[in-house]
Amino acid sequence: RVAVRVRPLSKRETKEGGRIIVEVDGKVAKIRNLKVDSRPDGFGDSREKVMAFGFDYCYWSVNPEDPQYASQDVVFQDLGMEVLSGVAKGYNICLFAYGQTGSGKTYTMLGPPASVGLTPRICEGLFIREKDCASLPSSCRIKVSFLEIYNERVRDLLKQSGQKKPYTLRVREHPEMGPYVQGLSQHVVTNYKQVIQLLEEGIANRITAATHVHEASSRSHAIFTIHYTQAILENNLPSEMASKINLVDLAGSERADPSYCKDRITEGANINKSLVTLGIVISTLAQNSQVFSSCQSLNSSVSNGGDSGILSSPSGTSSGGAPSRRQSYIPYRDSVLTWLLKDS
Amino acid sequence: MANVPWAEVCEKFQAALTLSRVELQKNPEKEPYKSKYSARALLEEVKALLGPAPEDEDERPEAEDGPGAGDHALGLPAEVVEPEGPVAQRAVRLAVIEFHLGVNHIDTEELSAGEEHLVKCLRLLRRYRLSHDCISLYIQAQNNLGILWSEREEIETAQAYLESSEALYTQYMKEVGCPPLDPTERFLPEEEKLTEQERSKRFEKVYTHNLYYLAQVYQHLEMFEKAAHYCHSTLKRQLEHNAYHPIEWAINAATLSQFYINKLCFMEARHCLSAANVIFGQTGKISATEDTPEAEGEVPELYHQRKGEIARCWIKYCLTLMQNAQLSMQDNIGELDLDKQSELRALRKKELDEEESIRKKAVQFGTGELCDAISAVEEKVSYLRPLDFEEARELFLLGQHYVFEAKEFFQIDGYVTDHIEVVQDHSALFKVLAFFETDMERRCKMHKRRIAMLEPLTVDLNPQYYLLVNRQIQFEIAHAYYDMMDLKVAIADRLRDPDSHIVKKINNLNKSALKYYQLFLDSLRDPNKVFPEHIGEDVLRPAMLAKFRVARLYGKIITADPKKELENLATSLEHYKFIVDYCEKHPEAAQEIEVELELSKEMVSLLPTKMERFRTKMALT
Numbered sequence: 001r002v003a004v005r006v007r008p009l010s011k012r013e014t015k016e017g018g019r020i021i022v023e024v025d026g027k028v029a030k031i032r033n034l035k036v037d038s039r040p041d042g043f044g045d046s047r048e049k050v051m052a053f054g055f056d057y058c059y060w061s062v063n064p065e066d067p068q069y070a071s072q073d074v075v076f077q078d079l080g081m082e083v084l085s086g087v088a089k090g091y092n093i094c095l096f097a098y099g100q101t102g103s104g105k106t107y108t109m110l111g112p113p114a115s116v117g118l119t120p121r122i123c124e125g126l127f128i129r130e131k132d133c134a135s136l137p138s139s140c141r142i143k144v145s146f147l148e149i150y151n152e153r154v155r156d157l158l159k160q161s162g163q164k165k166p167y168t169l170r171v172r173e174h175p176e177m178g179p180y181v182q183g184l185s186q187h188v189v190t191n192y193k194q195v196i197q198l199l200e201e202g203i204a205n206r207i208t209a210a211t212h213v214h215e216a217s218s219r220s221h222a223i224f225t226i227h228y229t230q231a232i233l234e235n236n237l238p239s240e241m242a243s244k245i246n247l248v249d250l251a252g253s254e255r256a257d258p259s260y261c262k263d264r265i266t267e268g269a270n271i272n273k274s275l276v277t278l279g280i281v282i283s284t285l286a287q288n289s290q291v292f293s294s295c296q297s298l299n300s301s302v303s304n305g306g307d308s309g310i311l312s313s314p315s316g317t318s319s320g321g322a323p324s325r326r327q328s329y330i331p332y333r334d335s336v337l338t339w340l341l342k343d344s
Numbered sequence: 345m346a347n348v349p350w351a352e353v354c355e356k357f358q359a360a361l362t363l364s365r366v367e368l369q370k371n372p373e374k375e376p377y378k379s380k381y382s383a384r385a386l387l388e389e390v391k392a393l394l395g396p397a398p399e400d401e402d403e404r405p406e407a408e409d410g411p412g413a414g415d416h417a418l419g420l421p422a423e424v425v426e427p428e429g430p431v432a433q434r435a436v437r438l439a440v441i442e443f444h445l446g447v448n449h450i451d452t453e454e455l456s457a458g459e460e461h462l463v464k465c466l467r468l469l470r471r472y473r474l475s476h477d478c479i480s481l482y483i484q485a486q487n488n489l490g491i492l493w494s495e496r497e498e499i500e501t502a503q504a505y506l507e508s509s510e511a512l513y514t515q516y517m518k519e520v521g522c523p524p525l526d527p528t529e530r531f532l533p534e535e536e537k538l539t540e541q542e543r544s545k546r547f548e549k550v551y552t553h554n555l556y557y558l559a560q561v562y563q564h565l566e567m568f569e570k571a572a573h574y575c576h577s578t579l580k581r582q583l584e585h586n587a588y589h590p591i592e593w594a595i596n597a598a599t600l601s602q603f604y605i606n607k608l609c610f611m612e613a614r615h616c617l618s619a620a621n622v623i624f625g626q627t628g629k630i631s632a633t634e635d636t637p638e639a640e641g642e643v644p645e646l647y648h649q650r651k652g653e654i655a656r657c658w659i660k661y662c663l664t665l666m667q668n669a670q671l672s673m674q675d676n677i678g679e680l681d682l683d684k685q686s687e688l689r690a691l692r693k694k695e696l697d698e699e700e701s702i703r704k705k706a707v708q709f710g711t712g713e714l715c716d717a718i719s720a721v722e723e724k725v726s727y728l729r730p731l732d733f734e735e736a737r738e739l740f741l742l743g744q745h746y747v748f749e750a751k752e753f754f755q756i757d758g759y760v761t762d763h764i765e766v767v768q769d770h771s772a773l774f775k776v777l778a779f780f781e782t783d784m785e786r787r788c789k790m791h792k793r794r795i796a797m798l799e800p801l802t803v804d805l806n807p808q809y810y811l812l813v814n815r816q817i818q819f820e821i822a823h824a825y826y827d828m829m830d831l832k833v834a835i836a837d838r839l840r841d842p843d844s845h846i847v848k849k850i851n852n853l854n855k856s857a858l859k860y861y862q863l864f865l866d867s868l869r870d871p872n873k874v875f876p877e878h879i880g881e882d883v884l885r886p887a888m889l890a891k892f893r894v895a896r897l898y899g900k901i902i903t904a905d906p907k908k909e910l911e912n913l914a915t916s917l918e919h920y921k922f923i924v925d926y927c928e929k930h931p932e933a934a935q936e937i938e939v940e941l942e943l944s945k946e947m948v949s950l951l952p953t954k955m956e957r958f959r960t961k962m963a964l965t
Contacts, residue, residue, distance in 0.1 A: 173760040178809030271494040271502065271560045275553065275578075279592065281560055282575050282599045289568060289606040325768065325816065328602035329660045331595055331653040 003057035003079060004029050005070065007104040024060040024068070029053050072111055076121040083245060084125045087228050090241040096248045109249050110199065119224060119247050123195040126228060143186040143227040144195060146202035150220035157202035157222070158185050186227065199224065222249045286330050348393050356393075357441075357531040360386035364448060377452045384448050391441045397468065398431045418508035420515055427472040436478060439468040440530045443485050455492055462489050479516050480547050481527040483509045487554055494561065503561045509554050523547055545585065552581045572603050576616075576707045583623070583710055594624035595650045597709075598657040605664050610727040611699075612706055613661055618721035619709045620654050652753030655746040656762075659769045661725075662743030666736055666776040669729035680779060688731055695728060736780040743773045760805070764813050767797055771820065784831050791828045795821055807867070815867050819886055822860035826893060829853035829900070847902050858897050861890045878930065885936045888923060892940045895919035895947070906962050910955060917951045920944040 006022050006029075021032040030052045057078055059070035083093045095118065097105040111117030126142055146157040147169070154169040170182045189195050206222060226245040231238060272281070363383035371378045427436045446461030465485045473482040490505035516524070523544035529537050538546075559574035579597055582588040601616035627647060673688060675681040709718060730736040747770045754762040771794040778790040798821050807814050832850045836842040868887060869875050879887050898916035903909050923944040927934040934941055 172758040173762075174758070175756055175760050175804040175810075176806050178806060271491045271557050273491060273553075275556060275582075278556060278575070278578060279596045279599065281556075281563065281571075282596050282603070285563060285568060285572055285575065286599050286603040286606065289603050325765075327660070327664055328605050329653075329656045329765075330602060331599055331650070331657070 001056040001079075001082075003059065003075075004053075004055045005059040005061055005075065005104065005108060007107070008062045010102070020062065024058040027055055027058055029055060029058050072108075072115050072117055072121070075108065076118060080118050080122050080125060083122055084129065087126070087243045087245055088129065088230070090230075090243050092244045092246075094246040094248065096250060098250050105249055109247060110203075119199065120192070120196060122245065122247070123189075123226065124192050126226065127192050140231070141188070141227075141229040142190075143188050143229075144198055145181075145184050145186045145225045145227070146198065146222070147181060147184055147225075148206055148220050148222050154181055154184075156181075156184050157205045158187060158198060223247070224249075283330055286328060290326055290328055290330075351533070353390055353393050354531040354533065356386050356390050360384075360390065360444070361528070364444070364451075380448055380452050384445065384452075387441055387445050387448065391438065391445070394434060394438055394441065397438055397464075398435050418504055420511055421471075421474045424474045424520060425472050426475045427477055432472065435468045436472065436481075437530055439465045439478070439481060439485075440527055442468065443481060443488075443527065446485070447488060450488065450492060455495065459489065459492055462492070473512065474516060474520070476520060476522060476524045478525075479512065479520075480524045480550060483512060483550055483554065484527065486512075487550070487557060490557055490561070494564075499561060499564050503558075503565065506554060506558050506561060510551075510558065513551050513554065548581070548585050549587065552578060552585070552587070555581065568603075569607070572600065573707065575600060576612075580707055580709050583714065588623075590623050590626040591647060591650050594620040595653060597623065598654045601657055602660065605661055608664075608668060610661070610665055610668075611702060614722055614725055614727045615706065615709065615718070617654075617658055617661060618718045618725070620657070621721050622714065622717045624651065624654060648753045652750045655749040656754075656766065656769075658746040659743050659750065659766070659773075662739045662746070663769055663772055663776065665727070666730060666739050666743075666773070669731065669736070670776055670779045672729065673731075674779070678779075680782075685731060688729070692728065692731065730780070733777075733780040733782065736777055740773050740777045744770065747773070756801075756804070760810065761813065764801055764810075764817070767801060768816065768820070771798055771824075775824075784835050788828050788831050788835075791824045791831070794824045795828075798824070802863075811867070815864055815883070815886075818860050818864040818867070819890065822857050822864060822890070822893070825853050825857035825860065826897070829857060829897075833900075851902055854897050854901055858894060861894050861897075865890050865894075879926075879933070881932075884933055888926070888933060888937045888940060891919050891923050892937070892944065895923070895944070899947075906958065910958055910962070913951060913955050913958070917948065917955070920947040920951070924948050 006020075006024060009018055009020065019034070021034060023030040023032070030050050032050050059075055060066065060068045061070045063069060064071070079095065083095060086093045097109045099105050107117060109117050109119050111120070123142075126140075129140075144158075148155045148157050154171060156169055169184055171179065172182050173179050187194075187198055189198070202222075202224070206220070224247040226247070227242065228245065229240055229242045232241045233239065360383045363379045363386065366379035368376050368379075427433060442461045442465035446458045446465060449455070449458035449461060462485050466482065466489075469478045469482050469485075472478040486505045486509045490502040490509070493499070493501040493505065523540050524547055526538055526543050526546045555574050556578045559571050559578060562568075562571035562574060579593065579600065582593060597616045597620040601613040601620070604610070604613035604616065673680055673684045675684075708715065725742060726735065726738065730739055747766055750766045751763065753759075754766055756763040774790045774794045778787045781787045781790065798817050801817055802814060802821070805814055829850055832846060832853060836846045836850065839846070865875075865887065868879065868883060895916045895918075898912045898919065901908075901912045903912070923937075923941060927937075927941050
């Protein structure tokens with residue numbers, strides 16, 4: 001599902017006389033191209049004046065007085081509640097916030113204390129549900145972790161400060177547990193206040209580290225993960241159901257790290273200047289030339305059914321047809337972010 | 345020209361360059377281009393100090409400067425013209441400034457202005473572009489224009505500029521040859537001018553980048569072979585000019601080999617992989633240059649990872665080569681066709697004759713010692729399709745060697761998916777080797793090895809996270825048991841007296857195959873254990889095949905008990921019926937399993953009759 005939210009003009013934008021060119025109409029967001037608009041001829045070009053994009057949800061949050069105004073609560077009722085219901089069923093959910101620095105991602109995800117955003121509301125929702133459904137005491141367990149990815153390095157934002165320098169965590173795969181971050185601290189929380197406290201602690205950690213290396217925190221991705229374990233009955237036996245909510249605050253889209261031009265290679269036809277990216281170009285070449293072969297399936301003939309009782313000739317390699325496998329191997333170049341969120 | 349001492353002009357220029365090189369992140373957060381704007385101001389000052397541009401348009405017709413002007417702008421010059429005299433010298437100096445202004449505007453995302461300056465630069469230099477003084481700058485300006493046009497998504501225009509640079513370089517090296525002046529030297533005092541060696545190094549670097557940009561352009565134009573060729577050349581030049589980091593270079597070469605493998609160009613693939621081995625072995629001896637990525641504190645880890653990855657590339661080489669041979673030599677039931685084998689043997693001689701000529705056309709890495717080292721590795725590996733068991737076995741053993749090497753790094757705890765893929769490759773190696781094996785007992789043993797390595801994997805894996813992989817393994821194990829069973833049946837066939845021992849074996853294998861096909865089919869059920877009404881596209885063919893094989897397996901259970909036999913036939917019929925019914929309801933499925941559907945329909949019509957005959961026979965006894 002994709003939702004778009006429109007924020008009010010900032011002080012600077014108002015001062016500079018900026019105009020709102022976005023319009024929301026149901027599930028469609030429209031953008032007006034001012035340059036085309038100003039031409040004298042009124043007809044023939046109207047298509048290019050306004051461009052429309054469809055979304056699952058469009059939120060107009062420009063003016064609180066507006067009857068159409070989508071408040072934090074409105075956003076939560078749509079998106080947050082869906083997260084909660086999915087989690088109750090045992091699904092893993094992932095919620096991304098994407099946009100330029102200053103576009104309001106943090107406001108939507110976190111929000112100021114006066115009007116909290118999705119993350120605190122979702123946590124609150126989980127605790128309320130626990131109170132409701134808990135006939136037994138510890139029937140739900142909630143743990144949180146908070147990590148940051150910068151320049152393909154993972155950092156625990158909730159690590160007890162004992163180290164002076166932030167160290168990198170390794171991302172691994174476990175047969176039982178799936179992909180995980182080795183050494184990432186998980187903190188049990190039993191009430192809403194604890195969650196907010198941890199959130200603030202993690203955010204403070206991001207900013208501190210950022211000023212230390214002269215980078216804006218807008219360059220890194222942050223993932224706040226809620227591990228939600230419920231006690232359930234499965235075939236009349238007590239069992240546990242675990243789900244994960246990943247709340248991802250993506251780096252400001254305009255500030256992608258210059259030495260990691262992957263996005264620039266794959267979109268459009270941009271040429272990359274530095275030879276550092278030679279590996280990526282070769283990988284893309286190899287990837288595009290891949291052939292998916294069915295598991296050792298080389299022809300589609302098969303030996304006949306035959307009668308039982310008559311021993312028929314060996315079939316050798318009859319058609320495979322198993323779920324496909326690749327013919328070649330491309331050395332691993334996926335980003336850490338993609339890999340971590342694979343299972344949701 | 346204004347009366348400002350030349351030294352001052354140079355100083356200003358150097359200051360501008362220094363500012364240009366300031367990293368963007370060192371600027372204040374809200375003004376990322378501050379240093380660029382300052383540099384620009386300085387460059388404009390220098391430009392003003394140099395005076396107006398000389399007019400030289402009177403000699404040529406008003407040709408546009410874009411590449412659309414046909415041959416004029418981008419064509420090759422007829423002769424070398426040196427920029428002699430004060431007018432020419434001023435033109436060249438201005439050209440340098442225009443170049444830097446152009447790049448500056450591009451860096452601040454002002455493409456139009458950037459283009460203007462770069463085009464002006466080209467115009468100023470055009471007459472002298474083949475000269476020792478100007479060629480490097482000219483090529484660099486064209487290259488930057490190429491990059492600019494690629495950002496505007498006009499890839500053909502980019503291509504034109506870059507190809508022009510390429511041609512110019514080639515012509516220069518042929519007709520002039522001596523290392524040209526580097527553009528930065530224009531504004532340096534005499535004593536700071538570069539050595540011949542340094543000039544050559546920088547010029548060659550420009551050309552290497554030229555090739556690299558062309559590789560990217562060809563990729564976008566979907567001229568993949570050409571793109572690969574240019575990537576190959578880029579790699580080659582990195583070696584020649586010692587501008588590489590061994591680990592990074594090796595993994596790039598190994599990755600390129602995978603492109604060649606996909607195109608079935610095994611000689612080229614082998615060359616890339618062998619070179620990867622040799623260069624990787626240099627780790628620790630060569631220091632990093634400015635072009636290499638940093639990997640502080642992670643080098644040992646990275647070393648082992650890359651080693652494992654290169655090993656996996658080798659595995660794919662061996663596997664694909666063997667499978668390719670199988671494809672060309674198998675008959676319509678997947679067995680080795682002796683006629684086809686003889687045909688290929690006859691072809692072999694021709695292939696060996698052509699080898700030299702193919703090798704000459706291919707891009708070869710390295711010269712001298714390096715070349716010898718790479719050849720030494722190549723000699724141990726065949727690039728030709730194996731034609732018999734002996735040849736196949738050699739490739740198998742090499743592949744197996746690399747399986748063990750890959751597993752050293754890709755252990756199951758930490759790299760589940762990768763580890764399993766390596767094991768699947770190992771299993772595939774055995775399977776394709778079995779194709780070449782003539783003795784049936786030995787073939788059985790190979791399938792047994794496969795099962796032994798695959799079965800433990802299904803136990804530990806969490807099906808929630810590894811669903812696809814689990815399915816693949818279950819299906820493969822089932823198929824291995826299936827093949828084993830058929831082999832045992834054939835073996836029993838040849839015996840005069842199939843004893844109870846072998847019958848038991850056959851039935852056990854049958855049971856095991858059934859078990860795993862059933863596990864696979866069960867994995868398709870929803871959380872309420874209901875089999876889907878509509879099977880997803882990605883698992884449709886395997887699901888249908890599984891059903892088909894289950895049907896066949898039930899029909900092949902050997903039992904003396906007639907009641908049991910009837911039961912088995914009934915179950916078999918049930919499964920054949922499922923296939924026919926499903927394909928009726930879902931015509932797209934019918935397309936996926938044409939052959940099996942035909943056979944299923946046959947069985948659905950034959951089996952009831954057979955069962956009836958059976959019942960009558962039972963009633964009589």
